[in-house]
Amino acid sequence: MTTTHTQSDAWNGPVGTHWAKHHERYDAMLSEFDAALFEAAAIRPADRVLDIGCGAGATTRAAARLASKGRALGVDISAPLLERARAELLPNLWYEKADAQTYPFTVGGFDVLISRGGVMFFDDHRSAFAHLARALRPGGRFAFICPQPVDAQSVEARVFGRLAELRPQTPDPVVMAAHRAMASLSEPDRLREVLADFSEVAIRPVHAASVYGSDPQDAVDFVLSRGPRAEVSAEVRSAMAEVFESYAGPLGVRLPSSVWLVTGVRP
Numbered sequence: 001m002t003t004t005h006t007q008s009d010a011w012n013g014p015v016g017t018h019w020a021k022h023h024e025r026y027d028a029m030l031s032e033f034d035a036a037l038f039e040a041a042a043i044r045p046a047d048r049v050l051d052i053g054c055g056a057g058a059t060t061r062a063a064a065r066l067a068s069k070g071r072a073l074g075v076d077i078s079a080p081l082l083e084r085a086r087a088e089l090l091p092n093l094w095y096e097k098a099d100a101q102t103y104p105f106t107v108g109g110f111d112v113l114i115s116r117g118g119v120m121f122f123d124d125h126r127s128a129f130a131h132l133a134r135a136l137r138p139g140g141r142f143a144f145i146c147p148q149p150v151d152a153q154s155v156e157a158r159v160f161g162r163l164a165e166l167r168p169q170t171p172d173p174v175v176m177a178a179h180r181a182m183a184s185l186s187e188p189d190r191l192r193e194v195l196a197d198f199s200e201v202a203i204r205p206v207h208a209a210s211v212y213g214s215d216p217q218d219a220v221d222f223v224l225s226r227g228p229r230a231e232v233s234a235e236v237r238s239a240m241a242e243v244f245e246s247y248a249g250p251l252g253v254r255l256p257s258s259v260w261l262v263t264g265v266r267p
């Protein structure tokens with residue numbers, strides 16, 4: 001019998017728990033894309049902002065600060081991440097534990113919808129985005145980032161390929177459910193298809209450098225924390241650190257990384 005693992009299993013289970021425990025690290029990896037995301041979202045003081053898949057809430061807090069006379073709502077399916085998000089509240093900010101695909105948002109209740117990598121995990125993207133379009137007022141806009149197709153020649157792919165050779169692992173099927181979904185919107189044609197309810201859809205690449213650790217050893221500790229708790233020899237550990245060595249500098253271990261920045265307007 002095969003078991004189907006849902007996104008809720010992953011984000012309320014091992015993936016969400018890891019993200020909550022290491023929320024600062026994940027924020028360091030993703031915050032390099034914030035300038036492009038927030039420039040595109042162009043949040044104004046009176047805006048009502050919806051953050052989809054808000055995770056530990058870093059982008060919801062940033063949105064709430066920009067919407068100083070408006071408000072920001074963060075929605076997420078992950079209890080451990082929302083617990084983390086709720087540890088840092090602001091007066092014009094709130095969170096709902098909700099599946100963004102079906103949550104009964106007020107029709108036209110938002111001016112701006114943002115997401116930093118939280119829209120890839122839907123079961124049916126076409127109907128989820130149609131649902132989200134209704135939550136925006138006519139003329140309201142969205143800006144989100146999502147992964148580009150994996151390029152086998154990229155630094156990230158080569159680094160993680162080499163690390164996997166040094167420490168082969170049996171994939172956890174619950175974790176794999178989330179990993180597989182990460183790539184669900186990587187093809188621009190697919191993005192345009194599922195965003196058919198919006199106008200002015202634009203897909204642009206954004207290049208940055210994701211911070212994996214303060215130094216190579218710290219990056220190795222982080223990578224090892226993502227896998228099963230098997231012992232790793234000192235030799236393997238130091239070989240893994242060597243893989244990160246060429247990307248280490250005063251700002252930490254930084255791997256070049258690219259995402260799509262996707263924007264559009266509700267007609």
Ligand SMILES: C[S@@+](CC[C@H](N)C(=O)[O-])C[C@H]1O[C@@H](n2cnc3c(N)ncnc32)[C@H](O)[C@@H]1O
Nearest residue numbers: 011053054055076077078099100116117118121
């Ligand atoms: C890659 S994480 C990004 C988290 C956060 N946006 C950040 O930048 O740190 C994806 C997030 O999407 C959430 N998520 C997945 N499916 C969702 C859904 N259907 N509705 C709401 N949130 C969802 C996950 O629980 C997770 O917190």
